[in-house]
Amino acid sequence: MLSDPDARVRRxxxxxxxxxxxxxxxxxxxxxxxxxxxxxxxxxAERLHELLDLAGIPRSQRPAPP
Known part of the structure; x- marks a missing residue:
């Protein structure tokens, strides 16, 4: 499914x-x-941090976990 030509399938x-x-x-x-x-x-969680890094959101500006 990840290589399907239809982007909707990949999504x-x-x-x-x-x-x-x-x-x-x-x-x-x-x-x-x-x-x-x-x-x-x-x-x-580490993958989510990588996503925020890719978005350009500095770790110092992220809220602390509960």
Missing amino acids: AAGAGPLLPPDLTAALLRAPEAAEAAASNPSPP
């Missing part, structure tokens, strides 16, 4: 919570699927 795959973290990371780098991959509920 749907990226949002799937059962998608392994390494494949989610690959989709985060694909402009047509990045938003869906970012909405995936299963990435570990």
